[in-house]
Amino acid sequence: MSDPTAPDPLRPVVPYGDTTGDAMVQISFTLPMPHSKIAEGSAQQLANKMGMDPALVVHAKPMGPDFTFFVVYGRVNHVVDPSIVQVVERDYPLLTPKEVNAAVKRSLRRRLTVVGACIGTDAHTVGIDAILNIKGFAGEKGLEYYRELKVVNLGAQVSVPQLVERARAERADAVLVSQVVTQRDAHLLNTREMSAAFRESYPSDKRPLLIVGGPRFDENMAGELGVDRVFGRGTTPGEVASFIAHRLAATKVA
Template identity: 75%
Template sequence: MSVVRPYGDTTGDGMAQLSFTLPVPHDKRAEGAALQLAATMGMDPAMLVHARQMGERHTFFVVYGRVTHLVDTAAVRVVERDYPLLGAGAVNAVIKRRLRRKLSVVGACIGTDAHTVGIDAILNVKGVAGEKGLEYYREMAVTNMGAQVSVPDLVETARARRADAVLVSQVVTQRDAHLHNTRAMAAAFREALPAGRRPLLIVGGPRFDELMAAELGVDRIFGRGTTPREVASYLVHALFGDEGER
């Protein structure tokens, strides 16, 4: 079945839960406004299951109700992994055979973003989800610049380290800051380095659309749940092609 509807109590009943914040203090009128918004969005009937005032002028709501919308899963566009997952030993072997030096990786959170959990999970030895980070790979030289790194500093460090790949994490997304920062970074690397000397540009974060890589000027976007092994496997695939898959 490629056409589906949300599931709540019984298959295909269309029941869905929605949360949002309105810039109004919590009272009966605010609750009515929340239900009106849910109805306008196609939830009928809509039930208010939670309301809590946040500060003096905002209220957080959770509503639950039936929607009639259908989703055709056959028409969904996603970025599928187009390379095999390799173990650390295989990744190290490919790098050693092809480069005869360590693969240089520079990582950072750029702009005002101070959330290093994501970049640390990929780069630090401790890693995430039972996988060790790229610092564990003996054929990689990893430079973790940390948080709130300016784009010029990132470019200069990548040039100094002769980076093969630059990994950037962006968690702050207010006013599309992650998109603006990524475009600025890609433009800076294009201006600073000729095409043959530019490193792979890879960005990651929970709010990125993985289909936007070309639009943002980067080589790859990784979303939430990405592990170090996926990134390491992508690096050897992107840099060495088919040989990175053997």
């Protein structure tokens, strides 16, 4: 039974700085200007245009001869309405490794094959390794630890055609792609290229699950990117394994 005196988590709120309701925030950014009083004034002007009033430059540090990094503290006039925020909630149970193994064995009657990679020019394997390697992440062992999962980690800088070819060769049930590099939306372009390639190479009912993850992804973009799930920062191996088991079980029932 809920506590009638507890605050409503969906009530409108303003930021908290020094005291409740003061609407104070702190932002950081870099300007392509040598450090000077003019640069600090420019940073304050930018903060004002962003809606901070008053705005105080609390930190300024040269970043080489032509750039300056700033931290600005100030008040904003915006109110946040949590009731209209859209997020992707986990819509499947979080399973233990033993439960995932049992679900896979029950649904497929064979080992489930997962192929993972960093595609394009992305050479950052920390994310994909955290999910796939047995050492895992956040105290959880990676998918290599799961008895009923066969894991094929292709590593970094894998081209989309190479990924599709290997997925077909391994008869992959799920394909995991990690993207960390985001300059010029490279992670979005690579993901769209990847999903399009799998749609062209597989009948719709034979395509493996397509899962992407990385710290700069919007989890609401799965449909737009043509994948089955987008995972953001802090995702654990157990969440990914549970999702795969859940979706495969649902597919078998359907």
